[in-house]
Amino acid sequence: MPQSLSAEAKKTAALSLPIILGELSQMALHIIDTAMVGALGYKQLAAAALVLSVLNIPFVIGIGMTISVSQLVSMAHGRRDGQRVSHFFYNGFWLCAFTAIIIASALVACRNVLFHLGQDTEVATLAVPFLTLMGWSIIPMLLFMALKQFTDGLEKTRTAMVISIAALPVNIFINWLLIFGNLGFPALGLPGAGWGTLITRALMFCTLGGVILYHPLFRRYIIVRKNQWKLKLKTIRELLYIGVPSGLQVGMEGGAFALSGIIIGTLGATEQAAHQIALSCASFTFMVSLGLSQGSSIRVSNAYGTLNRAKILNIGKSTLITGLLYGIFCAAFFILFRNMLPQAFNNNTEVIKTASLLLVLAAIFQISDATQVIGAGLMRGIKDVNVPTVLIAVAYWVVGIPVGYLLTFQAKLGPAGIWIGLILGLTCSSIFLCLRFFKMARRI
Numbered sequence: 001m002p003q004s005l006s007a008e009a010k011k012t013a014a015l016s017l018p019i020i021l022g023e024l025s026q027m028a029l030h031i032i033d034t035a036m037v038g039a040l041g042y043k044q045l046a047a048a049a050l051v052l053s054v055l056n057i058p059f060v061i062g063i064g065m066t067i068s069v070s071q072l073v074s075m076a077h078g079r080r081d082g083q084r085v086s087h088f089f090y091n092g093f094w095l096c097a098f099t100a101i102i103i104a105s106a107l108v109a110c111r112n113v114l115f116h117l118g119q120d121t122e123v124a125t126l127a128v129p130f131l132t133l134m135g136w137s138i139i140p141m142l143l144f145m146a147l148k149q150f151t152d153g154l155e156k157t158r159t160a161m162v163i164s165i166a167a168l169p170v171n172i173f174i175n176w177l178l179i180f181g182n183l184g185f186p187a188l189g190l191p192g193a194g195w196g197t198l199i200t201r202a203l204m205f206c207t208l209g210g211v212i213l214y215h216p217l218f219r220r221y222i223i224v225r226k227n228q229w230k231l232k233l234k235t236i237r238e239l240l241y242i243g244v245p246s247g248l249q250v251g252m253e254g255g256a257f258a259l260s261g262i263i264i265g266t267l268g269a270t271e272q273a274a275h276q277i278a279l280s281c282a283s284f285t286f287m288v289s290l291g292l293s294q295g296s297s298i299r300v301s302n303a304y305g306t307l308n309r310a311k312i313l314n315i316g317k318s319t320l321i322t323g324l325l326y327g328i329f330c331a332a333f334f335i336l337f338r339n340m341l342p343q344a345f346n347n348n349t350e351v352i353k354t355a356s357l358l359l360v361l362a363a364i365f366q367i368s369d370a371t372q373v374i375g376a377g378l379m380r381g382i383k384d385v386n387v388p389t390v391l392i393a394v395a396y397w398v399v400g401i402p403v404g405y406l407l408t409f410q411a412k413l414g415p416a417g418i419w420i421g422l423i424l425g426l427t428c429s430s431i432f433l434c435l436r437f438f439k440m441a442r443r444i
Contacts, residue, residue, distance in 0.1 A: 008311075009318035016295025018161035019152060023287035025164040029171050029200070031280050033193050036175050038273075038346045044190050045346060046269040047126035049276030050119055053261030055134055058103045060254035062138065064247030065099045066145040067297075068092060068239040071380055073153030074298045078305030086221040087228040089150045091235040095243070096146035100139045107135035118266040126190055133194025137201050144205040147212055153298060156217065163207050171200040245385035249376055249392050256396040256425060260418045263408065271415045274354035277345045278419075282362040282369075285330045289323055289370035293377030300381025309444040316378045316437055323374045327367030334363035354415060361419040368423070368430040375433030384440050391432040400425020 030052075038045040069092035076084035111131045114124045148160035174196035181187025188195065212218045257279065265272040296319040303311040334341075342355035372395075379388045404421020407413045413420070 004314055005318040005321065008314045009322050012292065012295050012299055012315060012319050013322065015155055015157060015299060016291045018157035019294050020288050020291030022148070022157075022161035022164035023291050024284065025161075025168050027284045027287045028168055029197070031284060032168075032172055033175065033197065034276060034280050035345050036172075036179055037190060037193050040179070040189055042273045042346055042348050042351055043120075043122055043269055044126060045276060046120065046123045046265070046272045047130060047190060048193070049261055049272050049279075050114065050117075050123060050127045050265055051131045051134055052276070053258040053265070054114065054117075054131065055107065055138070056258035056261075057251055057255040058107060059138055059141075061247040061251035062096070062099050062103050062142045063145055064250040065243040066092075066096050066142060066149045067246040067250075067380065068149075068241075068243035069096070069146055070149035070153035070294070070298060071242050071301050071383070072238060073150055074155075074301040075305040077154055078302035082220050083224055083228055085154070086224050087230075087232075087235060088239070089221060090225070090229040091231055092150070092239050093143075093146050094231060095236060095239050096142055097139075100142035103142075104135050104138045107138070108132055111135070117262055119262075119272075120265075120269050123265075123269055123272075129191045130194045133191060133198050137194070137198040140198070140201040140205040144201065144208055147205070147208045151208075151212070151218075152294065153301075154218075155298065155302075157295070159211060159217075160208060163204055163211075166207075167200050167204050170203065171196050174199055242380065242383065242385055245389045246380055248389050249385070252389075252392050252396050253429070256401055256422065259401060260404065260422060263405065263418055264415045267408075267414060270348070270350050271354060273346060273348070273351045274342070274358060275415055277342050277351070277355040278358035278362050280345070281334070281341055281359060282366075285333075285366065286369055286373070288326060289373050292319055292323055292326075292370075293373045295319075296374060297377035297381040300378055301383075304382050304444070307444060309441065312382065312441050312444060313438070316441060319374050319378070320371055320434060323370035324367060327370035330366040330370075331363040334359050334366065338363075357416060358419055361416060361423065365423040365426045368426040372426055372430035372433055375430060375437055378437045379433060379440070382437075382440060382444065384436070388433055388436060391436065392429055395429035395432060396425040399428050 034045065034048060037048045069088065072088040073085050076088060111128050114127050114131065151157070151159045175193055176182055177185040178188050178192030178195050213222060261272065261275055261279070264275045296315055299315050300312050303315065338356045338359040341359060342352040346352065376388060379385065400421045403424055404418040407417030407420050411417060
């Protein structure tokens with residue numbers, strides 16, 4: 001890597017590392033939940049997988065909405081306009097709060113849809129109370145994400161990281177109490193994991209909110225609240241201009257994986273449990289790529305505020321190279337440990353065998369998965385969000401899911417068919433977004 005690109009890569013990595021650690025800790029919460037629920041039995045594991053598949057689409061759309069906060073805060077910060085930073089933060093927070101309430105309420109109201117997805121009846125029955133709790137937990141989580149995007153946009157990425165890591169043992173302890181009934185608490189089983197998630201997310205939101213309101217690091221943005229903490233339609237529109245396409249982008253990608261879980265669930269509880277194991281592993285490695293994407297997006301947005309084309313291109317090139325190398329490493333890791341990783345989640349022989357096969361397919365898409373999410377982040381950094389949304393839709397919903405469905409049922413490949421479709425979708429998305437970034441960045 002040339003020296004200039006190497007320097008930019010180091011700067012992006014330094015900014016992204018706390019984001020990555022925070023994202024990994026959040027993913028670790030899901031993996032630990034999966035492993036602890038898996039100890040109850042594969043039916044409970046399949047029920048958890050079903051709920052996470054249904055939650056994934058609306059949840060990631062909500063997360064996409066929070067992205068608008070970091071983008072506009074970062075641009076205002078690049079121009080050294082603290083007043084606008086505070087204004088974007090206030091309006092963005094309430095927009096995210098409204099979005100969170102709508103999503104959570106809709107999920108809870110429609111929870112009985114689980115009985116109409118062609119799933120195993122016992123699995124659906126176990127899933128309903130878990131969905132209710134996980135649905136309500138979306139509210140504190142999206143509020144936490146809105147606050148996190150504010151601190152990340154200011155390049156204070158360690159703040160949310162510390163809270164996310166600290167939440168890990170808290171969630172494990174609450175799960176230990178409520179799933180298995182330790183220290184005199186009732187053994188709630190799967191709903192215990194839901195309560196653990198809800199309580200932990202609420203604590204995370206309250207803690208980060210307290211830090212922002214009272215820590216001297218953020219005081220300059222709080223003391224101007226009398227002038228800047230006003231809801232304005234124009235500002236909401238600016239946030240929606242980035243938030244809606246960003247939400248659709250991550251929603252279409254997350255939706256593709258969610259639908260894949262539902263489709264695989266129609267094959268049986270064993271297949272769905274194996275899918276959840278492989279997806280948990282792939283999602284964990286994806287968090288590093290997502291952190292790089294967010295870090296590069298913040299840096300590109302900052303440079304875009306001053307229209308520094310050379311810097312934008314160097315940040316983009318260096319981060320994509322970093323993502324490529326990381327993807328190669330993850331692919332090798334999955335192939336080497338494909339037979340060992342599933343045993344951490346379940347001891348059912350058939351589940352482990354199927355999960356091992358799916359991990360090989362997960363290894364194949366590691367490179368394209370890393371580069372496509374970085375490409376999407378770079379596009380958001382230069383406020384090009386509409387065309388990339390269309391490109392992502394084509395990649396996943398015209399190529400990936402239809403091909404995967406045909407391979408699963410027509411070619412009789414079972415769950416492997418859907419994963420091959422995901423490989424094709426991710427590859428197309430990567431190619432489309434990277435080409436688009438370099439085309440648009442050169443026009444700045």
